Amino acid sequence: MLLMMVASTTGLTGPFLLRAIIDKALPRHDLRLLVWLVAGMVVVAFLSAAIGACQVILSSRIGQAILHDLRVRLYSHLQSLSLRFFTGARVGEVQSRIASDIDGL
Numbered sequence: 001m002l003l004m005m006v007a008s009t010t011g012l013t014g015p016f017l018l019r020a021i022i023d024k025a026l027p028r029h030d031l032r033l034l035v036w037l038v039a040g041m042v043v044v045a046f047l048s049a050a051i052g053a054c055q056v057i058l059s060s061r062i063g064q065a066i067l068h069d070l071r072v073r074l075y076s077h078l079q080s081l082s083l084r085f086f087t088g089a090r091v092g093e094v095q096s097r098i099a100s101d102i103d104g105l
Helices: 002-028 031-080 083-088 091-104
Strands: none
Touching: 002 031, 031 091
């Protein structure tokens, strides 16, 4: 939640900094303010990139954890099935189907 709020704030900060450059620093020929505002835009860009990377890592970890839980539950279910199921079905086909279906997710 905090990460999303910081991402939203950094996304909104860039246009305000650009507006300040165009409306204040350039018309007044204030080089000091211009440097500070441009530095702020660079910091915001780096912060935005870092937040994007954190979001990708977080969503990847959550997705992998869900798939791991799904695999564990599926294999435990397969182990609880009767032997009659496995005599009627080809084991390689079941294993291949499980692997391809989970990888498809």
